[in-house]
Amino acid sequence: MDAISVIRTKRDRGRLSDAQIDWVIDAYTRGEVADEQMSALAMAILLNGMEREEIARWTAAMIASGERMDFSSLPRPTADKHSTGGVGDKITLPLAPLVAACGAAVPQLSGRGLGHTGGTLDKLESIPGWRALLSNDEMMDVLRSVGAVICAAGDGLAPADKKLYALRDVTGTVEAIPLIASSIMSKKIAEGTGSLVLDVKVGSGAFMKNLEDARELASTMVGLGTDHGVRTVALLTDMSTPLGLTAGNALEVRESVEVLAGGGPADVVELTLALAREMLDAAGLPDADPAKALADGSAMDHWRRMVAAQGGDPDAPLPTARERHTVTASASGTLTRLDAYAVGVAAWRLGAGRARKEDPVQAGAGVELHAKPGDRVTAGAPLLTLHTDTPERFDYALEALAGDAIGIADTASAEPTPLILDRIA
């Protein structure tokens, strides 16, 4: 087998054989297929697509490139959630302890932010002492004692994806549905969860800008999970405006703790409960009541124990940024648009995100919203507060919020976009 014949097959719109797929993934992981050859193949896949059987085989080959975890010794059913990424998406933070409080085990392997979307690990690292890097044994201990763990995926899980994802990131080939689906699902299947709920984001702040593409991605991932014996369900949820009222690491932890304390923004509570119900149902616990676990403090208790078990101090004050800048409403009326992508880029430029994998992030940086689309606003009243340790970044963040990122219209009300747009099982 050789890389050029595999590239030619896909370049000429052919179907890759099982043997070609197994060989190219294995040879690329071992360094025998060069980055430039894999880039050409990824571009051919982006342009010409893959059939369902090809995607399934590609996913299986990526799973086989590394280790598989096994949670079968746990006394509880396992349930995991994956979001395709958005702005202000802090849902994993309240969700994992909430679902654990309802009786499932939640092994949540999470990532860091790159670009305009935040990363769960960066958010949690704003809690003094909290550790993202756990050994497999430590992870199992936290899962056994608390029922929920949020940590970094080890290097042994789907190493082919690690290499390929970094390559796609720099070759304009991230946006291929077969490659996104196989990338996400290879890691989740190798992780060994029994059930999985996918939160596929749709809108300006998401990978998938329209419902049609999001449906295709969701049904491809649900099919892959189901074929591998993982009970998989997807919710398609709106990402045209940020989730909740904060985008930024410590700001989002604070908001998550508000939700666990029984408060917090309505959209964050709605999505947390909807995903919790799906996870509990998929895990075989349909009678559990997540709303009760939020109200009676048991979800908060699991949060505190989970943070402490990973070295964090749940009572320590969260870091705040040194400087603030307020953006005010330019007119009175109804806020019709607060663009998720623009707010995500602003938070990133303020220091909440990183441009390169090795960059540090500022724990206190980000954007705080004082109104959501549909709210009435008054000229001169605060609309956003920008937070950063480095005030020279304010202008750069404000550039992202210029143009049509913010819309105010002289209408009595705006039709609110539903948060949950579809469900695919």
Ligand code: URA
């Ligand atoms: N997240 C992943 O893990 N992989 C992708 O390809 C895209 C998003």
